[in-house]
Amino acid sequence: MNAIPEPGQVPAVKAEHLRKLYPVGGAFLRAPRSFIHAVDDVSFTVEDGKSLGLVGESGCGKTTTAKMVVKLIEPTSGEIQVRDSGGRAVSLSDLDGRATKRFRRSAQMIYQDPYESLNPRRTVLDTIAEPLVVQGMGTFAEREERVMSMMAQVGLTPVRNYLLRFPHELSGGQRQRVAIARALILAPKIVVADEPTSMLDVSVRSNIIQLMLDMRDRLGATYLYITHDVAVARYMCDQIAVMYLGKIVEMGSTEEILRDPVHPYTQALISAVPVPDPEQRKSSIAVKGGVARPIDPLPRCRFYDRCPAATSVCEESDHPSLSARNGGRMVACYNR
């Protein structure tokens, strides 16, 4: 185990005014005609050892945000600071090539689809050992030993039976266990999980959720958990940030947001989650239309078109900024 730095005031991840624009249209030597505002002025902090859920529908910018946190893509503007092993805040944009590689040792990502995230020609052993090879850690025998101990921890047992299997010889749940083992083998400080359970069967899903919780307790990493399913977020995340068209519209403690959502979008999202118990069924909150693409959005509330509670101020003023409410809740809405 690495030495644990002094618990200081520096959060594990701090994102400030993140923005990511993708150009559309345009041509060679000609400026793009417009921009997709994939992530638009997003700020959040995650304290060390905590987990933040980014919740929202497809196209809300949750994956883009997460990829910026692990430096897979660069923000158009804004800054991300992470805590280094000395407990100091380091800005990701300051990292050079070598420092980036070192940073990757402490920040890992788990992907949504275990059918696509694993190389079909590599055995389980090769797949899980790959990060160690890339980082030049240990001899072959040492790596094999570490892989086997990690496999035991993620429940790929008996280890000997799985070591030399290929992905096609594994079930979906087992594949996701391999992907999780690969992400955790470097004992990362930051783990970004992009809907790791959405492709799985319900019964397998609960096993993977439990595995992620166990591994979090054991390795004590900071988690950024991306999901469209608030019910899953409830089990995985201390805090959630609800995103809509590149903006965070509500942020706070998971339990409190689920109990008492304030933003109309959050309310709609929670009421749309299917509930098995017919007696718990709440009346659903209707939202109009579908998610638009955030191409050069108009200066008004992003949720205006679909909001059941919209008033003239929502159309006339720019998108509301997040403001603090009771109990540390942050909400971006003029009317609530």
Place this chain on the structure above:
Amino acid sequence: MTRAVLEIEGLSVEYATQKGRVHAVTDVNLELAEGESIGLVGESGCGKTTLALALMRILADNGRIVSGRVVLDGEDLLQLSEPEMAKRRWRAISMVFQSAMNCLNPVHRVADQIVEAIMQHEDVSPREAMDRTRSLFEVVGLDASLLRRYPHEYSGGMRQRAVIAMALACNPKVIIADEPTTALDVLVQHRILEQLTEIQSRRRMAMIYISHDIAVIAQVSKSVGVMYAGRLVERGPVRETFKRPIHPYTEALMDSVPSVGGEKRPLRLLGGDPPDLLNLPVGCAFAARCPRVQARCRSEAPPIVSYEGRWAYCWNPVNQP
């Protein structure tokens, strides 16, 4: 009023593979009345999709219906010749597939594909078929401007709506929906499920809705059937089945769903894997994973437990009358 539209009796399906015969569906019995809907729930590989394909008689080449009857409106579909069966498909019984992109031809306009489907099955003029397509678009909540567009111009939700429209095109008596919303966002899923149930009850179609998510099934139908290792192991109304499941597998399935409302209870973990369908165990197929297992569960097939219009196959039920 409660006349059965669809009766499935003792239906068994096998796949021939190099390793032997896979018993994908075993002795399934199910009755559906006009306008009734049932949700079929179970893990991957439990036979729910195979059952649907068998009802449509569109099994893969190595699949074979071993025994049973599928009676639709008094007529056994399994006895029909292939050309006769082709006439029933879409008109009498139709299906919404899981992956919408795979059922739409990318080089044809969506509306043209639906028009073609209608004209294949019914003797109508192109104009009539187009009119009907237009009203189907309205029914499933697609804008008329999308009629002349291609599948790639549709979002995932729109595609799924188009596929539902296609399944409704010939006004079938029975519609089978195989996880049509699994790939969609929650809000879109919610809307589509609402529309689908609304259409289903208005047209008085019988519907079989297949999903691995019991919560989704609770939203679309009043009754649920639980499948395990190719067998229908429990059937009953959603409400009672949720509150007092009979089969231990049903209970485990319910408890493994993360909940948004109410108390946050720990998730139930169901260990182990479903049995090998090449070699089904002698007794109850769930015995190896069952927390309530007894000696006879491993040696004798479980008996039916039935009360209050619901039933399950179990030696040691969770709840009894």
